[in-house]
Amino acid sequence: MLDRQLYYKFKPFVPRRLRIALRRVMARYQRRRHAHDWPICESAATPPPGWPGWPDGRRFAVVLTHDVEGPEGLARCRELAALETQLGFRSAFNFIPEGPYVTPPELREELNRGGFEVGVHDLRHDGKLYASREDFRHNAQRINRHLHDWNAVGFRAGFMLHNRSWLHDLEVEYDASTFDVDPFEPQPEGVNSIFPLWEAPAGGDGREGALRDSPGYVELPYTLPQDSTLYLILEESDDSIWRRKVDWIAERGGMALINVHPDYLSVHARGTGPAANVLQHYTAWLRHLNERHRGAFWNALPREVARHVRPHLRPLPHQP
Numbered sequence: 280m281l282d283r284q285l286y287y288k289f290k291p292f293v294p295r296r297l298r299i300a301l302r303r304v305m306a307r308y309q310r311r312r313h314a315h316d317w318p319i320c321e322s323a324a325t326p327p328p329g330w331p332g333w334p335d336g337r338r339f340a341v342v343l344t345h346d347v348e349g350p351e352g353l354a355r356c357r358e359l360a361a362l363e364t365q366l367g368f369r370s371a372f373n374f375i376p377e378g379p380y381v382t383p384p385e386l387r388e389e390l391n392r393g394g395f396e397v398g399v400h401d402l403r404h405d406g407k408l409y410a411s412r413e414d415f416r417h418n419a420q421r422i423n424r425h426l427h428d429w430n431a432v433g434f435r436a437g438f439m440l441h442n443r444s445w446l447h448d449l450e451v452e453y454d455a456s457t458f459d460v461d462p463f464e465p466q467p468e469g470v471n472s473i474f475p476l477w478e479a480p481a482g483g484d485g486r487e488g489a490l491r492d493s494p495g496y497v498e499l500p501y502t503l504p505q506d507s508t509l510y511l512i513l514e515e516s517d518d519s520i521w522r523r524k525v526d527w528i529a530e531r532g533g534m535a536l537i538n539v540h541p542d543y544l545s546v547h548a549r550g551t552g553p554a555a556n557v558l559q560h561y562t563a564w565l566r567h568l569n570e571r572h573r574g575a576f577w578n579a580l581p582r583e584v585a586r587h588v589r590p591h592l593r594p595l596p597h598q599p
Contacts, residue, residue, distance in 0.1 A: 517560060
């Protein structure tokens with residue numbers, strides 16, 4: 280068994296083609312091991328304490344998010360937003376503030392005017408955000424400045440790394456760095472819920488990670504597998520896993536939150552592998568929502584979900 284933490288530690292020194300091959304080897308093992316609880320884990324369907332339900336009697340929620348990881352993804356944001364608008368959807372775009380590209384203010388403003396949301400994706404997306412408690416405090420100050428400058432209220436860490444108690448250092452309404460169940464992530468411990476969760480700060484008693492003045496935040500786990508996992512690593516040939524999972528979530532009244540990367544989406548996709556058709560699969564899945572579940576779901580921005588549930592949710596009894 281290849282250790283995932285070692286893989287991510289040495290990732291910068293390994294050619295991309297070899298990295299993908301190693302991840303595929305690890306993924307085959309993980310998929311067999313978790314055949315009973317991935318992509319669907321029945322125990323994740325229990326609503327959290329204080330669950331208020333969805334607005335206007337909607338049966339479930341659909342939340343579309345996009346992590347922009349490089350210049351190619353940045354260049355595709357407008358065409359992706361136009362596609363979603365055409366199909367009647369809105370989404371959130373998460374940009375890296377100090378990473379491999381600079382996000383034009385004009386793009387953020389254009390997305391906001393179009394009814395989309397802009398969030399902060401990590402700080403540098405280098406896998407070092409949680410290197411130490413002291414480093415995180417320092418990085419949190421920089422992230423908070425970017426949140427303020429962008430008028431953003433949401434955060435997602437790179438590689439879905441998470442420490443939910445340290446995140447109280449951030450001035451956010453929600454975090455989206457976790458998932459219900461995903462054995463393919465470098466930090467595979469999920470929250471085992473297809474619902475938003477309330478993360479209250481520690482009791483102001485001086486314990487590590489506690490912030491006396493933190494108001495708490497809403498945790499929004501992604502509940503459908505990421506596009507990179509399905510098509511780049513598992514090499515799926517269609518959107519059947521997304522369809523199966525969203526139909527299951529709809530039956531249980533949960534939140535179908537998906538993370539799709541513009542970096543893998545292009546109207547003019549090149550190549551013949553499964554990843555070349557990600558845009559086609561994503562579009563087919565959106566059409567499935569409109570055809571099978573029209574009128575039953577609330578397509579909400581992450582901040583709208585957080586603001587809807589925040590007055591009602593109570594911390595989970597087992598919250599760390």
